[in-house]
Amino acid sequence: MIDFSKIKAISLDLDDTLWPVWPTIGRAEETLAQWLAEKAPLTVPLCAIPGYQRQIREEMPSLRPDLGNDLSALRREAIRVLLQRAGEDPNLAEPAFEVFFEARQKVVFFDDALPALQFLNAKFPMVALSNGNADIHKVGLASFFKAAFNPINLGVGKPDPHMFHTGAQALGVLPAEVLHIGDDPHLDVLAAQRAGLQAVWVNREEKPWTHDVHPAPFTVISLKALCESWPV
Template identity: 55%
Template sequence: MPVTPAFPASTVPACSLDISRIRAVTLDLDDTLWPIWPTITRAEAVLLQWLTVHAPATAALYSDTAALRAIRNQMGSLRPDLRHDLGALRRESIRLALTQAGDEAALAEPAFEVFFAERQRVELFDDAHTTLAFLAGRYPVVAVSNGNADVHRVGIGHYFQASISAHEFGVPKPDPRIFHAAASTLGVEPHEVLHVGDDATLDALAAITAGMQAVWLNPVRKDWPHDTPPHATVASLTELCRLLDDPATPR
């Protein structure tokens, strides 16, 4: 009886990962180490509760988390200069909501801090700690993220040599400069770095374009959308560890 492959053959290219080249690992955060949208939804709910007490007119005008998310998305269109800084976009969207409702605009700062604190309360994937320990025990690891999670506030900072975020660096993925900055931080060349992330474009293809090897984390078995394939595709962080620990993987 034929064995069904883990992925359809058309969606997963053959593994061309060369472990012998890897001297460092860069990792995406949101949706790679934890699911992001449950975190954001909860943080928006906490923000709405805070507004109900401190800015009731705003809470009445933006009466659910969907409305808060809509004005956050609107701010993305109004302030393209902040596209690299998701925290600033959220803060300014809160300020706009307060202003539209007639509440004090200065409340945007404490309101954002409430949101931001809850945004750091992520629920890691079950195999995240094990994977981070595995990787950190073999390579220096750097976080490279477009989001505004703080690895130290999340509680995983001890696994990382550094963390580079788009809002601090000034440009987001897929710009190759943020990947090159991560390599430079560790004193290695881009071709000596393996990047792991869930986004086919912002992580995998962008890392390849920056001269790195890339493993695409694809738990829902999406089709690969680009011509240039990743060096490997895995369904989970556990599978990533198996790949890197497999004697059959080129090295």
Template identity: 55%
Template structure:
């Protein structure tokens, strides 16, 4: 399905994709809503990396933490909401990473200027490069040791796990 108008809304894209497949199969497209609801409930069942919760608790105890997502997981529904000052989703905001506007909105939600933000992300292009172009500081979470292919820009730090980052910030 080609729907550039929904590029920032993964939930709507998934719902429309399900509807399209049902139509192609000769099934009732109204089943898309129920199918998406099942998918969305499962999407909220998140298995965290071992370092994620301890690092989030450490960071939230020291800094205003803002969740920034192109996806549709909900920090409240997955049980992590208490650690975040705010959560901004591309669906609600209207643009997705790497658009600078969503990074600037996160800085505003944290109550700081963009240059005072340390954006922590695992996607080299959407998170790290997007945040750098938007004027943020970047910690690239590179668990798999990928090469950085976006010179001359580079993250301020690259870490293989979140506790390493916490130790750097201590």
């Protein structure tokens, strides 16, 4: 259970907690493919090969370990490799990535996301902690958060405790005074607990708890349910 009396701040995951991420990525990839077809037509046959672009992206961490968990840099370099293999100008990777990145920010929120943000923000200062490259300004959430951290601006991502501790420091509280809210059992829940925070598992699909740590963490099926469970 959560000790609500200790909470002085909130840290919050973004992808798959506030919006479904893969439909967002899919739409962004379609937008990128349309741009490439116009600006770099030699990439079209490669893009038509099922799974080819995904294969390139999966190769990037080993090809460019220097980029770490920076998803923006990894995506940009994957586009560059695609262009090179197609015989196109690899310098097109920069504008191509910008097309993808702008489309990636066009998220469709879960119905309960914005009401929950308003509810939580009225009670506590909040910080966004994400391993993705969503931009809180571009998705329209900057007014809810005091700060936002990801591997791009921090150099590490979850489950590294440094991300959670940096979030707490940005809010001027101790880790034990932060409640972290997220959808991933390992990256959000267990990682936050190991960093000294309390955690809530937002389990929208009602998946079973399969980790060795028992009992299962405080779990809700939606952000709406979390707000409704808050003590008056």
